[in-house]
Amino acid sequence: MTRLSASTAPGVARPTSTGIVHLGLGAFHRAHQAAFTHEASLLTGDSSWGIVGVTQRSNAVAEQLLPQDGLFTLVEKGVGVERSSVIGSIVDVVSAVEDPAAVVTAIGDPGVRIVTLTVTEKGYRFDPATGRLRLDDPEIAADLTGRAPRTVIGQLVAGLAVRATTNSPLTVLCCDNLPRNGSLLAQLVTDFVAAMDNSRILAGWISENVAFPSTMVDRIVPATTDADRDRIESETGLRDDAAVVCEPFRQWVVEDRFAADRPAWDLVGVQFVDDVEPWETMKLRVLNATHSLLAYLGSMAGRTTIADAVADPALESLARRMIVENVSPTMSPDMDVAAYGDEVLQRFANPALPHTTRQVAMDGSQKLGPRLLGTVRDAQASGTATTWLAVAVAAWARYVVEETQAGRVLDDPLADVLSGAASGPEPVRALLDIQGVFGTDLGPDSDFGKHVRAAAVVLSTHSLVDVERELS
Numbered sequence: 337m338t339r340l341s342a343s344t345a346p347g348v349a350r351p352t353s354t355g356i357v358h359l360g361l362g363a364f365h366r367a368h369q370a371a372f373t374h375e376a377s378l379l380t381g382d383s384s385w386g387i388v389g390v391t392q393r394s395n396a397v398a399e400q401l402l403p404q405d406g407l408f409t410l411v412e413k414g415v416g417v418e419r420s421s422v423i424g425s426i427v428d429v430v431s432a433v434e435d436p437a438a439v440v441t442a443i444g445d446p447g448v449r450i451v452t453l454t455v456t457e458k459g460y461r462f463d464p465a466t467g468r469l470r471l472d473d474p475e476i477a478a479d480l481t482g483r484a485p486r487t488v489i490g491q492l493v494a495g496l497a498v499r500a501t502t503n504s505p506l507t508v509l510c511c512d513n514l515p516r517n518g519s520l521l522a523q524l525v526t527d528f529v530a531a532m533d534n535s536r537i538l539a540g541w542i543s544e545n546v547a548f549p550s551t552m553v554d555r556i557v558p559a560t561t562d563a564d565r566d567r568i569e570s571e572t573g574l575r576d577d578a579a580v581v582c583e584p585f586r587q588w589v590v591e592d593r594f595a596a597d598r599p600a601w602d603l604v605g606v607q608f609v610d611d612v613e614p615w616e617t618m619k620l621r622v623l624n625a626t627h628s629l630l631a632y633l634g635s636m637a638g639r640t641t642i643a644d645a646v647a648d649p650a651l652e653s654l655a656r657r658m659i660v661e662n663v664s665p666t667m668s669p670d671m672d673v674a675a676y677g678d679e680v681l682q683r684f685a686n687p688a689l690p691h692t693t694r695q696v697a698m699d700g701s702q703k704l705g706p707r708l709l710g711t712v713r714d715a716q717a718s719g720t721a722t723t724w725l726a727v728a729v730a731a732w733a734r735y736v737v738e739e740t741q742a743g744r745v746l747d748d749p750l751a752d753v754l755s756g757a758a759s760g761p762e763p764v765r766a767l768l769d770i771q772g773v774f775g776t777d778l779g780p781d782s783d784f785g786k787h788v789r790a791a792a793v794v795l796s797t798h799s800l801v802d803v804e805r806e807l808s
Contacts, residue, residue, distance in 0.1 A: 340422070340574040342405040348424040349378055351386030355599070357442045357495075359488055360455035361389030361397050361429060367557045367582040369452050369511060371410055374425040375604040385599045386427035388442045392455060392488065398429045400578035408578035409568055413688035417584050420568070432491065436484040443495025446504040449596040451495070453521070454511045454553075455488050457702035458749040462524055464705040465775040469527035480531055489528050493538075496525070500541040505595035507547045511588075513624050515616060515706050518550035518591065549591035552616040554623065556683060557582040558691035583689055589615040618671055621663045623680045625707040625728065626655045630684065631696035632731035636738070637800050642691045646684045650800045655681065657804070658724035665720040666711050698747035700732050701754060701773050709774065712784055722784055723791075723807055730791035733764045764792045 338344055356373065358365055373385055389406075391397045401408065406426035412419050430438045443451055457464075461473045469489060470476060479490030492508065499506055508525075510517035525542065529535045560581050569575045588601070592608035602608055609615070627642065633654065634645030645651050659677035667673050708728055715722045739746055740758035748754055750772065757766035767773075768780040768788060778784050794806050 337569075337575045338573060340404045340407050340409065340572075340576040340578075342407065344574055345407060345422055348407060348422045349374075350383070350424045351377065351427055352383040353386055354388050354427055354442075354445065354447055355385040356387045356450045356452060357390065357445075357448050358387050359390045359392065359439075359451065359453045359491065360459065361391050361401075361426075362454060363560065363580045363582075364553075364555070364557045365389070365452070365454045365511075366408055366423065366426075366578070366580045367410060368553055368555050368586060368588065369454075370425045371423055371586075372588060372601050372604055372606060373599055374423045376599045376601050377425065379603050380600045382600065384447075385425070387425050388428045388430060388448075389426050390430050390432055390439050390442070390491075392432050392459065395431050395433060397578070398431045401426060401429045404576065404578055407576075408580060409572070409576045411564070411568065411579065411581045412584045413581055414584045414686055415688070418688075419584075420571075432486065436486050436491070439491045440485065440494040440498060443492065443506075444498025444502075446499070446502050448506070450507045450509060450594075450598060451492065452509045452511055453488065456512060456699060457514060457706070458699050459488050459512075460514075460521070460524055461487055461489065462520070463772055464702060465772055467520055467523060469524045469531075471527065471531055476528070480528070489524050493525055493528050493532075496542055496546060497538055500538055500545075503541075503545070505545040505547075507549065507594045507596060507598070509549060509551055509590065511551050511553045513553075513620060513703075513706060515620060515710060516550050516613070517616075518548040518612075522548035545595060547593050547595040549593050550612045550616065551591070552587070552589040552612050552619050554587040554619055555582055555585065556686070556689055556691060558689050559695060561690070581689070583683060583686055585683060587615075614668060614671060618667065618673070618676060620706050621666070621711050622659055622673060622677050624703070625663065625711065625725075626659060626677070626680060627684070627696050628700070628703055628707050629655055629658060629724075629728040629731065631693045632700075632728070632735045633800060634693040635697055635735055636731065636795070639693055640690075642684050642693060642696060643687050643689065645693060646681055648800070650804065652681065653804055654724060654727060654800075658728065662715060662720070662722055662725045663711055665718065666714040697735060699749065700736070701748050701750040701770070704729065704732060704773055709778060712778065716784065722787060726784060726787035726791045727795070727803065727807065729788045730764070730795055733767045733788065733792055734795050736767060737763045764789050 479485040510521040589607045630645040639645040664673040737758045765780040
């Protein structure tokens with residue numbers, strides 16, 4: 337077996353220095369930010385934007401990429417479309433598990449001008465109901481003792497403290513699916529610094545020298561399979577254990593307020609705007625919310641992938657009605673929500689992307705707020721309907737109950753809380769009573785909570801074909 341590497345693929349353009357540190361070196365980053373950065377460097381010849389990637393939870397990605405000198409194959413697959421390229425923008429991989437101090441060193445390097453993050457909602461260890469850092473989180477509390485940090489916020493603050501000693505400005509780009517993700521991350525950093533001893537000077541330096549633009553990112557990136565890796569090897573003659581498969585579509589919208597320079601991302605399709613909110617809200621409330629609806633309902637219906645779920649006429653109709661009847665009235669009239677919804681459902685139907693319903697269903701307690709509950713609150717404020725949003729939340733509740741009853745461990749940071757609630761005599765009521773998810777306004781006895789409980793009964797007593805008729 338011959339492995340993909342710098343020696344076996346000498347023609348791949350490589351950076352000569354590091355300009356970016358990325359926290360959360362998963363498949364999405366490689367299919368998105370790393371690819372944009374590689375392509376921008378090819379166009380401009382600027383080789384100063386190499387990426388140091390940080391793996392947060394396991395060494396698997398490091399073990400895949402390090403023997404390949406950071407190189408990986410990116411395969412874009414759609415209906416009638418398939419193209420491959422080798423991406424060379426990653427120059428090193430650091431394991432936060434094995435060497436947390438090295439993460440701080442990487443962020444503190446004055447040559448680094450940007451830190452990007454894709455650590456998923458749960459990686460930020462914040463309270464979804466308040467948007468504030470969970471200072472009682474055991475790992476956050478441990479980082480505040482001064483140990484080599486193991487949380488993303490702790491790593492970031494420790495790196496900023498190093499940069500303050502050299503007065504090196506930095507731009508921090510949160511690329512996770514969170515409303516106002518830049519402002520949210522800035523608040524979490526502020527909360528952490530405020531909890532530190534003698535931190536007033538550091539807090540002042542951060543406020544003047546660190547930018548937190550909000551972003552919106554979009555690309556569907558399912559897990560790469562062994563069959564994908566075998567096919568790439570048969571076609572190229574090189575084994576690539578770090579290969580990534582994705583859809584052809586991609587989008588990156590960034591607020592144009594950087595503390596220092598940036599790659600020429602605008603030349604390869606990145607949109608720089610004054611305010612990312614319209615794009616961010618549209619994506620969260622249409623694409624991400626529909627993704628969750630199809631994941632939970634699809635799992636209940638025995639659909640393995642999102643493509644299978646959207647191919648079911650009953651599920652497709654429920655998704656479309658949620659977009660048109662519940663989401664659209666909460667959006668700016670300048671945004672064509674229905675057309676965007678059509679595009680999203682077409683992308684989900686891509687049979688070349690086996691994105692599993694279980695993969696999308698994970699971490700539901702962290703996703704409900706930004707994907708569904710914000711829309712609910714806006715709809716209630718304007719007096720518009722929330723019927724199908726209630727179905728989506730009820731589907732999540734039924735999913736949690738069924739997983740718990742089946743004895744399967746939930747993949748969610750609140751797994752213990754959720755399984756405890758789901759094991760009681762009134763599981764849906766108990767789940768809605770979790771204030772860390774639903775706050776005090778959307779609990780079981782609120783108008784919306786009553787709609788969710790009613791929808792959950794319908795979901796448990798009727799086939800999905802009949803759900804729409806029963807709740808219309």
